[in-house]
Amino acid sequence: MKSMRRGKVVRYNKWGxxxxxxxxxxxxxxxxxxxxxxxxxxxxxNYRSGxxxxxxxxxxxxxxxxxFSNGDILTYGKNTIIMWVMGxxxxxxxxxxxAAWFSNPSLRLKGQRFFKTVIYLPNxxxxxxxxxxxxxxxxxxxxxxxxxxxVGILDQPYKFMSSIWSTRTLVAFMNFLMWFGNTTILxxxxxMGIDTALFEAAEVDGATSTxxxxxxxxxxxxxxxxxxxxTSLIGGLQMFxxxxxxxxxxxxxxxxTMTLIMYLNKHLYSKNYGLGGALSVVxxxxxxxxxxxxxxxxxxxxx
Amino acid sequence: MKKKLLxxxxxxxxxxxxxAGCGQxxxxxxxxxxxxxxxxxxxxxxxxxxxxxxxxKVLNIYCWNDxxxxxxxxxxxxxxxxxxxxxxxxxxxVTVVWNITxxxxxxxxxxxxxxxxxQADADADSKIDIFxxxxxxxxxxxxxxxxxxxADLGVTESDLANQYQYTKDIVTDSNGVxxxxxxxxxxxxxxxxxxxAKEVFGSDDPAEVQKYVSDWDTFNETAVTLKDAGxxxxxxxxxxxxxxxNNVTSKWVVDGKINIDDNIMKxxxxxxxxxxxxxxxxxxxxxxxxSKGFYPEGKVFAYFGPAWLVNFSxxxxxxxxxxxxxxxAATEGPQGFFWGGTxxxxxxxxxxxxxxxxxxxQMTCNEEIMKEIxxxxxDFVNNKPAMEAMAADTSYSSxxxxxxxxxxMYCAGVEGLDLSNLSxxxxxxxxxxxxxxxxxFDGNADLDGxxxxxxxxxxxxxxxxxx
Numbered sequence: 001m002k003s004m005r006r007g008k009v010v011r012y013n014k015w016g017x018x019x020x021x022x023x024x025x026x027x028x029x030x031x032x033x034x035x036x037x038x039x040x041x042x043x044x045x046n047y048r049s050g051x052x053x054x055x056x057x058x059x060x061x062x063x064x065x066x067x068f069s070n071g072d073i074l075t076y077g078k079n080t081i082i083m084w085v086m087g088x089x090x091x092x093x094x095x096x097x098x099a100a101w102f103s104n105p106s107l108r109l110k111g112q113r114f115f116k117t118v119i120y121l122p123n124x125x126x127x128x129x130x131x132x133x134x135x136x137x138x139x140x141x142x143x144x145x146x147x148x149x150x151v152g153i154l155d156q157p158y159k160f161m162s163s164i165w166s167t168r169t170l171v172a173f174m175n176f177l178m179w180f181g182n183t184t185i186l187x188x189x190x191x192m193g194i195d196t197a198l199f200e201a202a203e204v205d206g207a208t209s210t211x212x213x214x215x216x217x218x219x220x221x222x223x224x225x226x227x228x229x230x231t232s233l234i235g236g237l238q239m240f241x242x243x244x245x246x247x248x249x250x251x252x253x254x255x256x257t258m259t260l261i262m263y264l265n266k267h268l269y270s271k272n273y274g275l276g277g278a279l280s281v282v283x284x285x286x287x288x289x290x291x292x293x294x295x296x297x298x299x300x301x302x303x
Numbered sequence: 304m305k306k307k308l309l310x311x312x313x314x315x316x317x318x319x320x321x322x323a324g325c326g327q328x329x330x331x332x333x334x335x336x337x338x339x340x341x342x343x344x345x346x347x348x349x350x351x352x353x354x355x356x357x358x359x360k361v362l363n364i365y366c367w368n369d370x371x372x373x374x375x376x377x378x379x380x381x382x383x384x385x386x387x388x389x390x391x392x393x394x395x396x397v398t399v400v401w402n403i404t405x406x407x408x409x410x411x412x413x414x415x416x417x418x419x420x421x422q423a424d425a426d427a428d429s430k431i432d433i434f435x436x437x438x439x440x441x442x443x444x445x446x447x448x449x450x451x452x453x454a455d456l457g458v459t460e461s462d463l464a465n466q467y468q469y470t471k472d473i474v475t476d477s478n479g480v481x482x483x484x485x486x487x488x489x490x491x492x493x494x495x496x497x498x499x500a501k502e503v504f505g506s507d508d509p510a511e512v513q514k515y516v517s518d519w520d521t522f523n524e525t526a527v528t529l530k531d532a533g534x535x536x537x538x539x540x541x542x543x544x545x546x547x548x549n550n551v552t553s554k555w556v557v558d559g560k561i562n563i564d565d566n567i568m569k570x571x572x573x574x575x576x577x578x579x580x581x582x583x584x585x586x587x588x589x590x591x592x593x594s595k596g597f598y599p600e601g602k603v604f605a606y607f608g609p610a611w612l613v614n615f616s617x618x619x620x621x622x623x624x625x626x627x628x629x630x631x632a633a634t635e636g637p638q639g640f641f642w643g644g645t646x647x648x649x650x651x652x653x654x655x656x657x658x659x660x661x662x663x664x665q666m667t668c669n670e671e672i673m674k675e676i677x678x679x680x681x682d683f684v685n686n687k688p689a690m691e692a693m694a695a696d697t698s699y700s701s702x703x704x705x706x707x708x709x710x711x712m713y714c715a716g717v718e719g720l721d722l723s724n725l726s727x728x729x730x731x732x733x734x735x736x737x738x739x740x741x742x743x744f745d746g747n748a749d750l751d752g753x754x755x756x757x758x759x760x761x762x763x764x765x766x767x768x769x770x
Binding site for chain 1: 408409416419420443444446447449584585586587590591592595727731738741742745746747748752753756759760763764765766767
C-alpha cells in the first residue's frame with residue numbers, strides 16, 4: 001500500500017519534469033552556454049583588426065584590469081543610471097495616478113478602453129523608429145525648433161543634441177513615453193486585485209481618498225511595485241536602442257549619453273570578444289547584486 | 304528559510320542570465336583556419352577559373368548603394384533588370400544578385416567581412432563574386448588574400464593604360480599587386496550657389512568667385528562677409544574636413560601610434576572660429592540639417608565635393624532645389640582634394656572570372672561607355688583621353704552647374720592628387736575625429752577633452768594602437 005502510493009507520486013512527478021524540459025533546453029542553449037563562454041572569452045585577447053584575427057591569447061585577468069583602470073565603466077554606468085532614474089520617476093508617478101483613476105469605480109471614467117489602448121501604443125512602435133522620429137523632430141532645423149521660433153519663445157534654434165542635459169532628457173522622456181502605458185496596465189491589474197471591502201470599510205471610517213490611496217492601495221500594491229521596479233531596472237541597465245539611434249551611436253555630447261551596452265557595442269566593431277566579455281561579466285555580476293538587494297529588501301518587509 | 308534562499312538564488316541566476324545572454328555573441332568560426340583554406344584555393348584556381356567554359360550561373364555583387372547598379376543598368380551591354388525583383392538582373396543566362404547593405408554604422412563592412420571569411424566554405428552560387436570598396440578602407444581588403452589580383456582575371460596593364468594613376472595606387476597591395484579598378488575619378492571642387500554669389504560678390508563667374516576663396520585665410524574672411532548677408536559659407540564644418548585631411552603630410556598611424564597631422568589641427572582651429580561666429584553648423588554630413596542647403600531656403604553658399612556629389616546626392620531631381628534650376632557653379636576652392644570613389648574588386652574564389660573581367664573592361668576601360676557615363680550622369684570617369692577630350696569640347700556642359708563645363712577643372716585637380724598617406728585606419732580615424740571635435744565646437748569640451756575622447760574611440764576600434 002505504502003509503496004504503491006510512492007509509485008504514484010513518482011509517476012505524477014514525471015510530468016513535472018517533462019513539462020520542464022523545454023524550458024531547461026532553451027535555457028541551456030540560449031542562456032547557460034553563452035554565459036559560460038562569455039566568462040571563458042573574457043580571459044583572452046581576441047579581436048580582429050581589419051580582416052586579420054588577433055588571438056585568442058590567454059591573458060588572465062588583464063581585460064578586467066583594463067576596463068577598471070580606465071574608469072570608462074563607471075562613467076557609462078553613471079550615465080545609464082541617471083537616464084534610467086530620469087525616466088523611471090515620472091513613469092511610476094504617472095502610472096500610479098492613471099492606474100488609480102482607471103481602477104477607481106466611483107469615478108466611472110468614460111472611454112477607459114480607448115485610453116488604455118492609446119497609452120499603450122507608444123510601446124508598440126519600434127524603439128529605433130521612435131528614436132529616429134525624435135531625432136528629426138528635435139534636430140537643429142526640425143519642426144520643434146521652428147514652432148518654438150514662430151511662437152516667439154526662441155530667437156535662435158536650440159541645439160537639443162548638443163547639450164548634455166537636453167539630450168539626456170530626450171532619452172529619458174522617450175523611455176518614459178514608451179513604458180508608462182505598460183506600467184499602468186500592470187499596476188492597474190494589481191489594484192483591481194485589492195479587496196474592495198477594504199476601501200468600503202475605510203470610507204465608512206471616514207478616510208479621504210488620499211488616505212485610502214496611501215494607507216491601503218500602496219502597501220497592498222508592494223509586490224507589483226517591486227516587480228515593476230526590478231524589470232524596469234534591468235531594462236534600464238540594458239538601455240541601448242533609444243540613445244544609440246538618437247545620437248547616431250556616438251553617445252555624444254562628450255559620451256554623456258553613452259550607456260553600458262552602447263559601450264559594449266563599441267567593442268564589437270573590432271570583434272573584441274575579450275574586452276567585451278569582461279565587460280559583460282562585470283555587468284552580469286552588477287545585475288545579480290542589484291536583483292539580490294531588491295529581493296532581500298522585499299522579503300524582509302513581507303515577513 | 305532554505306527554500307526562500309534557494310528560490311532567491313534561482314531567480315537571480317535566471318534574471319541575471321537573461322540579461323547576460325544579450326551582451327555577447329559567440330565567435331563560432333575560426334577565421335585563421337578559413338584564411339588558410341582561401342589561400343590554398345587561390346593558388347590553384349586562377350588559371351583554371353579564367354579559362355573555364357563552365358562558369359557559375361549566379362553573379363553576387365556586394366555594394367552599399369545603388370550607384371553601381373544604375374551604372375550597370377544604364378551602360379553595361381546585355382544587362383536586363385528583373386521587373387519583379389529589384390535585387391536581381393540578368394546578363395545572358397547569368398543571374399546577377401545585388402546584395403546592397405547600407406554603410407551606416409559600418410553595416411556594409413561587417414556583412415562583407417563575415418561573408419568573405421566564410422567564402423572558402425560557401426557553395427559556388429553563394430560566393431561573393433564582386434564587391435565594391437571605397438578609398439577610406441580599400442587597403443583593409445586589398446592587402447589580404449580575399450581580393451583577387453586583376454591580372455589573374457586577364458585584365459592586362461595595357462587595358463588600364465588610360466586610367467589615372469592615383470586610382471590604381473589606392474587598390475595596390477603592399478606587394479605592388481593591383482587588385483581593383485574604378486570607373487570614376489573623384490577630384491573635388493567647391494560648388495557654390497550662383498544666386499548668392501551674384502547677390503554678395505556681384506558676379507557668379509567661377510574665376511571671380513575663386514578670388515574670394517583662394518586660400519583658407521581669404522576663405523575665412525569671406526565667411527564673415529557671407530554671414531553679414533545672412534548666409535553660411537558652408538553647411539557644416541564637416542564639409543571642409545576632407546579638404547584639409549586630403550592635404551596631410553603624414554599618416555594617421557605611425558609605428559602603431561595614433562598621429563594627428565598639422566593640417567588636421569588647422570581644420571580644428573579654423574572651424575572653431577567659424578562655428579563660434581555662427582558662420583556654419585556642426586551637424587553630420589548626410590543629415591537633414593546638412594541637406595537643407597540644397598534648396599535656396601537653406602541659405603548655404605557652398606558645398607565641397609567631387610563630381611558625384613552634385614549629380615548623385617544634391618537633390619538635383621527634386622523640384623525647387625538649386626541643382627534642379629541649374630543654380631550651382633564649380634570653382635577650385637582653397638585646396639585640392641578628392642572624396643570617395645568606388646572600386647570594383649573580384650573576390651578570391653569566384654566562379655565567374657570571365658564575366659567579371661568583361662564587366663571591369665566595359666565599365667572602366669571602354670571609352671565609348673565612359674563618355675556615355677559623363678554625358679548621362681555628370682560623373683567624372685577614370686579615362687584620361689576621354690576626359691581631356693570632353694574638357695576641350697565646348698558643346699558639353701553640365702545642366703546642374705548652369706551650363707558650365709567643369710571637366711577642365713577636374714582634369715587639372717586629378718593630376719595633383721597625392722594618396723601616399725592613406726592607411727588601413729583612415730575610415731575609423733576620420734569618423735571618430737569629426738565626431739569628437741563636434742563636442743569641442745559645440746562647447747561641451749575643451750580641446751584636450753575632445754582629443755582624449757578621439758584617442759579613446761580609436762583604440763576601441765583598433766585595440767592594437769596606442770597614443
